[in-house]
Amino acid sequence: MRRNARAPSESCETWCEADAVSERIGRPAGLKFTKIEKRFGSLYALRRLDLEIAPGECVALTGRNGSGKTTLLRVASQLTRPTRGELTFPGLKAGEVPAIGYVSHAIMLYEELTAEENLQLFGRLLGIAEPEKRAAKLLEETSLTVRAKSLVRTFSRGMKQRLAIARALLQDPGLLLLDEPGTGLDTESTAWLTNTVHRLRDEGRTIVMCVHGESALSQLASRAARLDAGALIADTRTGATFQTVFAMGEA
Amino acid sequence: MAKTGVYTFLVCALMCGAAYAAFFRAPDEATMHLVQRIFYLHAPSGMTSLAAFLVSFIGSVTYILTRKPKWDWLAVSAAEVGLAFCTVVLITGPIWAKPAWGVWWAWDARLTSTLVLWMLYVAFLILRTMIEDSDRRALVSAFFGVFAFLDVPLVYGSIWWWRMQHPQPVVFTSTGLDPTMRKVFNLSWLSLTCLMALLIRQRYELESSREELRTIEQELEAN
Amino acid sequence: MKLLSNTAVLLRKEVHAEFRSHELLTTTSVFMLIVIVLFSFTFDPTSAESRQFGPGLLWLAFLFSASLMLQACFLRERTNDTLSALRLAVNDPFAIFLAKLCANTIFLLVAELVLLFVFAVFYNVSVFPVFPQLVLVFFLGSLGISTTGTALSAVSSQARMREVLLPLLLMPLLVPVLIPSTEATKALLETEPALRWDWLGILVAFDVVFLTALWLFGEYLLEE
Numbered sequence: 001m002r003r004n005a006r007a008p009s010e011s012c013e014t015w016c017e018a019d020a021v022s023e024r025i026g027r028p029a030g031l032k033f034t035k036i037e038k039r040f041g042s043l044y045a046l047r048r049l050d051l052e053i054a055p056g057e058c059v060a061l062t063g064r065n066g067s068g069k070t071t072l073l074r075v076a077s078q079l080t081r082p083t084r085g086e087l088t089f090p091g092l093k094a095g096e097v098p099a100i101g102y103v104s105h106a107i108m109l110y111e112e113l114t115a116e117e118n119l120q121l122f123g124r125l126l127g128i129a130e131p132e133k134r135a136a137k138l139l140e141e142t143s144l145t146v147r148a149k150s151l152v153r154t155f156s157r158g159m160k161q162r163l164a165i166a167r168a169l170l171q172d173p174g175l176l177l178l179d180e181p182g183t184g185l186d187t188e189s190t191a192w193l194t195n196t197v198h199r200l201r202d203e204g205r206t207i208v209m210c211v212h213g214e215s216a217l218s219q220l221a222s223r224a225a226r227l228d229a230g231a232l233i234a235d236t237r238t239g240a241t242f243q244t245v246f247a248m249g250e251a
Numbered sequence: 252m253a254k255t256g257v258y259t260f261l262v263c264a265l266m267c268g269a270a271y272a273a274f275f276r277a278p279d280e281a282t283m284h285l286v287q288r289i290f291y292l293h294a295p296s297g298m299t300s301l302a303a304f305l306v307s308f309i310g311s312v313t314y315i316l317t318r319k320p321k322w323d324w325l326a327v328s329a330a331e332v333g334l335a336f337c338t339v340v341l342i343t344g345p346i347w348a349k350p351a352w353g354v355w356w357a358w359d360a361r362l363t364s365t366l367v368l369w370m371l372y373v374a375f376l377i378l379r380t381m382i383e384d385s386d387r388r389a390l391v392s393a394f395f396g397v398f399a400f401l402d403v404p405l406v407y408g409s410i411w412w413w414r415m416q417h418p419q420p421v422v423f424t425s426t427g428l429d430p431t432m433r434k435v436f437n438l439s440w441l442s443l444t445c446l447m448a449l450l451i452r453q454r455y456e457l458e459s460s461r462e463e464l465r466t467i468e469q470e471l472e473a474n
Numbered sequence: 475m476k477l478l479s480n481t482a483v484l485l486r487k488e489v490h491a492e493f494r495s496h497e498l499l500t501t502t503s504v505f506m507l508i509v510i511v512l513f514s515f516t517f518d519p520t521s522a523e524s525r526q527f528g529p530g531l532l533w534l535a536f537l538f539s540a541s542l543m544l545q546a547c548f549l550r551e552r553t554n555d556t557l558s559a560l561r562l563a564v565n566d567p568f569a570i571f572l573a574k575l576c577a578n579t580i581f582l583l584v585a586e587l588v589l590l591f592v593f594a595v596f597y598n599v600s601v602f603p604v605f606p607q608l609v610l611v612f613f614l615g616s617l618g619i620s621t622t623g624t625a626l627s628a629v630s631s632q633a634r635m636r637e638v639l640l641p642l643l644l645m646p647l648l649v650p651v652l653i654p655s656t657e658a659t660k661a662l663l664e665t666e667p668a669l670r671w672d673w674l675g676i677l678v679a680f681d682v683v684f685l686t687a688l689w690l691f692g693e694y695l696l697e698e
Contacts, residue, residue, distance in 0.1 A: 041384035042469035079558050080698040102562060106555035112491050124483045125563035127476070167559070315694050370646040378643060381633035391629050394695055398622065398647060401683055405650035409676050413653045 028055040028174040028206045029089040029098035031076055036085035038071050038230075045071040046082070047230040053223075055091035055174070058207040060221035062246060068230040069210040070105070073177045076208065077102040089175075101168030101176045105183070107160045108167065111153040115144055115163050118152060123170050138166040143192075158189030165196065176200060178209040182217055193217065214246045255452075262449050265442035269435070277435040286350045293343040295440035296336045297365060299447045303333030304372065304400055306451065311396035314389055320462060321455075323389035326396055327379065328454035330372050332447055337369045360414040364407045371399045371406075385462070477572070480564045484573030492581065502543040503585040507592060509535035519597065528597050529659035533652055536586055537619065541641040543581065544623035547574055548631040557696070567693040571624055575688075578620035579613070586612045604662045607669050611662065614677040615655035621684045622647050628695045650680050 031053040038046040046068045053059055061069050074080035075087060077100050089098050102108075109118050116135055123131030139145045142162040152160065161181065168176065178197070182190055194216045201207055201220055211218045218224065224245040226234040234240040234248060273291040280287035310326030313319075344362045345355040356362070378395055382388035492498055513531040517523065551557035560570050590608065594601045601608060626643050630636040654673035661670045 039386070041386060042466065074698065077562065079561060100562070102558075104555060104558065106558075108555050108559035110487075110491070110556055111554060112495060113487070117487075117490075121483065121487050122559065122563050125480055125560070127479075315691060367646055367649050374643045374646055378629070378633060378639065381635055381639055387632060390694060390697070391632055394691055395626070395629055395643060397687060397691060398625065398684070401687055402647050402650065405676070405680050405683065408679075409650040409653045412672065412676065413657065416657065 028204050029091045030055040032088045032090050034086040036082045039083045044230050055206055056204050058201045058221045060218040060224045061210045063227035067227040069227055070179055073179050077177050098175045099171040099173040101173035103164050103168045103181050104179045107164045109152050114149050114151055116148040122167055126171055142166045157184045174205055176205055176207045180210050262445045265445055269439040269442040272435045272438055278431055283351050289343050289347045291439040295443045296339040299443045300333045300336035303329045303447050308400035311393035314393045324455050324458040328451045330375055332450045334372045340365050360411040364410045367406045477566045477569050480569035481572045485576050488577035498543055498581055502539045503588050506535045506539045506589045509538055524597055530656045532593055533656045540619045541644050544627045545640055547624055547627035567696050568689050571688055571692045575620045575624040579616050582616040599663050604667045607662050611658045615651055618651040618680045625688050
């Protein structure tokens with residue numbers, strides 16, 4: 001059980017219902033941001049943002065650089081503590097925290113270890129039963145078995161991204177957070193990525209992905225939303241069309 | 252405002268009283284005469300600096316637990332004031348030592364420990380200048396503030412024990428104070444403690460105003 | 475217990491990575507050697523006085539080398555943001571600190587023991603009779619250096635001028651490690667060696683205090 005690391009304070013009401021991580025849940029979980037605010041010094045990355053994502057929904061988040069997309073995803077993954085506001089996971093009982101798979105700009109992998117070692121390391125930390133088997137299975141799913149024993153340092157950008165996704169899938173998470181997963185990928189890897197996200201979506205997982213513009217990847221989403229300067233300015237759920245949400249960036 | 256003025260006046264009065272007592276009321280000490288009177292500034296300054304560092308520690312711990320900026324302001328204010336009193340100790344020490352024992356610095360336990368303390372809290376203040384983001388700076392320096400204060404008894408203990416192994420001829424403690432001396436000492440200590448509280452308060456207000464100004468400036472810039 | 479198993483997994487990874495690359499051990503040992511040699515040029519190393527100075531310069535070499543070695547500790551978790559991956563994977567962030575400080579203690583101890591033999595040759599000191607006791611002293615001292623150094627590595631990695639900042643923060647803090655370690659080492663290298671429990675006691679106190687402080691407050695250092 002995680003000790004309660006959340007300091008009680010007026011400025012940050014119980015931002016996450018789950019104070020204690022009793023067991024990470026693999027069921028699809030939704031996300032509910034209530035008046036989430038994040039300040040870095042004097043810079044407001046998120047301003048009183050309200051957003052609700054249902055379990056199983058596939059959402060594409062877009063916005064300019066610095067609009068708060070990455071911060072929002074980091075708050076969702078609980079890496080970043082919001083200055084104010086509450087984060088809950090609809091679809092789960094109070095106190096339960098979903099298993100979250102997070103893919104960020106950085107690959108979050110040790111380059112001095114092999115692909116296999118990386119997955120086994122994180123698998124063991126997460127407490128996964130038979131981490132070696134799980135690692136092998138994921139390497140197979142991401143077509144990296146042939147490079148399992150190579151150092152990640154030797155991987156191409158596409159391969160690193162595939163391994164990063166494998167790492168995110170270790171816990172079989174019900175909630176996937178992908179931050180611009182297609183950046184720097186060649187056509188082949190992008191096609192692989194689109195297929196994979198397609199499959200994960202069809203398996204019923206909740207997916208939130210940050211994208212820069214419309215693409216085959218964004219078309220997998222059933223909903224799109226746009227952030228600007230830390231606030232939600234357009235959402236297909238509240239009437240905007242996919243076109244408008246993405247076109248706003250071009251203006 | 253008026254309250255601060257009254258308090259400041261009181262502190263000044265106390266200090267004048269203590270200075271007068273130190274020079275004219277305290278009995279002349281047998282061996283060192285006039286020079287010994289610096290003891291009434293030296294020793295209480297040491298105690299006051301420790302008290303200020305304790306206040307800073309409380310500020311640091313409370314900041315970590317509550318994240319309210321005012322505790323960070325308290326931590327830095329008390330640390331700076333403590334450092335000032337620490338400097339007084341380090342300056343008055345050699346001034347006393349040279350005429351009394353012929354050497355500027357004798358590596359005696361208390362003074363050496365004070366020197367290490369001084370370095371610790373200078374490091375604390377330097378750390379603060381190396382982090383721009385105010386929240387990050389507050390949290391990280393609070394952590395170091397906790398470590399620094401926890402180190403204090405260990406520093407004193409290890410240095411004292413070290414000097415016990417290699418005894419030196421110079422001893423700074425004035426044990427066995429005669430009653431008048433004790434009274435003057437207490438008055439001096441009281442006046443310095445009140446000065447410490449006043450200085451911490453003023454520095455705290457300054458920090459609070461600075462933060463307010465910075466927030467306003469940046470909100471203006473953002474809009 | 476989850477904390478211990480996570481720590482063991484991470485510790486294994488740190489040691490495994492180091493055995494593969496040897497970066498830390500090589501650079502740290504060589505730097506210790508450089509410091510000892512340079513110090514030796516500042517006095518007459520063959521005189522009787524060298525016995526007096528020896529343990530002190532040995533520990534100073536250890537301290538300076540440690541403050542360089544520990545730089546990398548949290549800095550290397552910034553490349554590729556592996557720190558976030560760790561934070562997501564472990565339940566108790568203290569496991570990250572515990573694993574790193576154990577690994578650092580091991581690395582420091584190995585480098586120190588290597589340098590001990592070099593020192594024995596340079597200063598004509600016989601270390602074999604008191605070798606186990608020396609290992610104990612080195613271990614307790616290195617544990618203190620690692621605990622505070624690992625914590626301060628996390629501190630300085632968030633600031634500017636971090637290469638200078640870490641030694642600046644660490645050295646004054648380690649005075650209660652330098653003095654007991656040096657005195658205990660000196661006592662063991664005397665013609666009539668003695669194990670000074672009083673000094674070891676101070677080292678143990680230091681280790682306990684700072685391990686506890688790190689356990690209580692460390693997770694706040696990793697927050698965003």
